[in-house]
Amino acid sequence: MYQAPRGTIDILPEEQAYWRFVEQQAASICNLYGYERIDTPVFENTKLFARGIGDGTDIVEKEMYSFKDKGDNDITLRPEGTASVCRAYIEHGMANLPQPVKLYYLTSIFRYERPQAGRLREHHQFGYEAIGDADPVIDTEVIEMAWRFFQSLGLKKLSVLINSIGCKKCRPNYLETLRKYYQKHTADLCKDCLTRLERNTLRLLDCKQPACQQFIDSAPKSVDYLCEDCGQHFNLLQKYLDTIGLPYSVNHKLVRGLDYYTRTVFEIQPEIEGGQSTIGGGGRYDNLISELEGKPTPAVGFATGIERIILNLKREGITVPPVNKPSVFVASMGDIAREAAVKLSSDLRQAGIAVVQSTGTKSLKAQLRQANNLKVQYAVIIGDEEVASQTVVLKDMTGSGQETLPLDCLIDRLED
């Protein structure tokens, strides 16, 4: 039997209410903050991601769905959203628009990873980017928007963590200090941390091994090594977050996995501890556009995983608006009535009334049973008698009543 490829899922009809809800709230919050939708290709030139995300990251090294197409081009299914949006910004000369340019997307993301709770090989992200502005007001807005988005979904038990990891002026000093600090403890570090020390120093702060926690707690903090501009930026961000009353905490251990982040980084996490708990994250990436051969342009963005959101909605027992279903079932008996039912169903739909019509030669009992299972509000019944008298039986499926009315009154009656 064919199965969906590992790490992919079918989103079945019974799940769709969650997806529609999340997507609608996403579009609505973007509208509220002046972000416009952009859709970029599912695949891009491999170099775009390698340059943007960072050659040394796991995503680029081992998680990308990369292949050569028949024209011998190196192609990759997008492993994140930001690089593509930046490419589009540069390609379409959006630097000439009033800045910042604010864009959002809802799209599939592909990473070849081992599937786990809240982690798939194809997953879906909602993300947004404000490109062309270095003002911490925009950082504040991006964080607030994420917060409000989750609030609008009914997810209340969340915390916002923020940190600043500096810029290309001040970060090297910090990394050097951090490295020196850790080199004194190499004998006691876990083996993953030893690799991190060589390859991704910041990640040392993110280790989950109990034995490594003591080193993290007393490690030098990035905020103590910020240059004047970065320090000022971070202070203003906190001031503005205080101004709008957004609850957050500064977390010195917060680092993010992609190389392009500068200054502000933030994550939003549910209270419940667990493996793949982070529900969304983002930050500033002031060097990415120039890295992608655009002129130097500051930017800040956020992305969240829709599967993880839905996981949280379900865990919190949050009910979502149902998707619309047909409200009328048309049942008929006999060949003549059947033809009348075909015509009637067509006319009802023409009038904008959603209809399920019965098929096959089922007994009336069976047809009504089907109507009941479909949870329609009304069943319309047509038999030979009704055809002869140009009437229909309108049966209220939510109660027990029914009435006979002239055929040409039915639409008006149903539209009430």
Add this chain to the structure above:
RNA sequence: GUGGGUGUGGCCUAGUGGUUAAGGCGUCAGGUUGUGGCCCUGAAGAUCGAGGGUUCAAAUCCCUCCACUCACCCCA
């Protein structure tokens, strides 16, 4: 990529070496003429994840693979 757990009709579950794999939910049909929901009756639906092995005999034991799941790595 590393390590643990799991895999029985569409869904949930019983069965842990021995006759035709049991039940619940769901689906479909019937309970007399054209009426659903409750109830009753019946039916369909399972090569017990796949392949190999041990055995007189395997859903049950062993191996391999696949998938799901949990943790790590990493990330949304």
